[in-house]
Amino acid sequence: MIIRHMEPEDCGAIISAAPDWWGSTYASDMFSSWYIHHFRETCLVAEQGGDMIGFLMGFLSQTVPDEAYIRIVMVDPVARGQGVGRALYGNFFDRAAASGRTTIRCVTVPRKKDSIAFHTKLGFSIEPQEQELEGVPVCLNYDGRGGNRVMFKKLLVR
Ligand SMILES: CC(C)(COP(=O)(O)OP(=O)(O)OC[C@H]1O[C@@H](n2cnc3c(N)ncnc32)[C@H](O)[C@@H]1OP(=O)(O)O)[C@@H](O)C(=O)NCCC(=O)NCCS
Structure with missing residues (x-):
């Protein structure tokens, strides 16, 4: 590859x-x-x-x-x-x-458990939020059109 x-x-x-x-x-x-x-x-x-x-x-x-x-x-x-x-x-x-x-960010929707598992395996943490949906912290209305997102963050190790 x-x-x-x-x-x-x-x-x-x-x-x-x-x-x-x-x-x-x-x-x-x-x-x-x-x-x-x-x-x-x-x-x-x-x-x-x-x-x-x-x-x-x-x-x-x-x-x-x-x-x-x-x-x-x-x-x-x-x-x-x-x-x-x-x-x-x-x-x-x-x-x-x-x-x-030094910081990588990305998001997914709370129902995409495969994506959450993938990002967790790659060392991303989920940013804390005031609310949870489907058992995971979500940023409400992340996209400005009512779409909620799980917020991933990874710090690159130098
Ligand atoms: C998510 C996606 C990109 C993963 O790609 P992939 O090539 O299969 O992932 P990899 O083989 O590199 O896996 C990397 C790690 O994530 C884990 N992982 C990948 N998919 C997983 C799943 N569905 N459930 C649990 N763990 C998973 C693997 O076990 C692996 O961990 P390991 O290296 O410790 O064994 C692929 O499934 C995909 O294209 N999905 C559809 C689109 C999507 O959901 N994109 C992400 C949202 S933006």
Whole structure:
């Protein structure tokens, strides 16, 4: 497996694979080509034998200079459980650290127990909140449209 940053030519494969890889709650705004144009160095593809088996979209925060944010990650269902997600995150951590970032943030919805387990395994903690939903602390109305999110945080060890 190799991990590399995205190229504009990856856009079609991602748009084609993402709905199946994500599942029924996929929304078309989860991925857009402008991520590749403006955050290319922190948007990553995992490849095996020339085929994309996973991708990650993230960026370095402009507002918080020691933070980086992972917007989304997806791994081909047939390649799950083999360390692809861990490899994508590890590569992103390295790129973030090389740019002086010490904190990685990302979010998920409280019903996605698989995502919570994955992030916990990768060393993320869940940010405390005043309220819990489905047994987990959540930030209410995180997206400004009523969507609640579990807030993950990981400190990079230097
Ligand atoms: C979440 C996802 C990215 C994980 O990718 P993956 O390649 O299967 O994960 P890895 O094989 O690298 O697993 C890394 C660790 O997380 C754990 N893990 C991964 N998926 C898990 C699950 N469903 N339940 C429990 N633990 C899980 C693994 O056991 C592993 O731990 P270990 O290294 O200590 O053994 C993948 O399942 C996916 O694409 N899901 C759909 C999209 C999604 O939910 N994205 C996350 C929300 S943004």
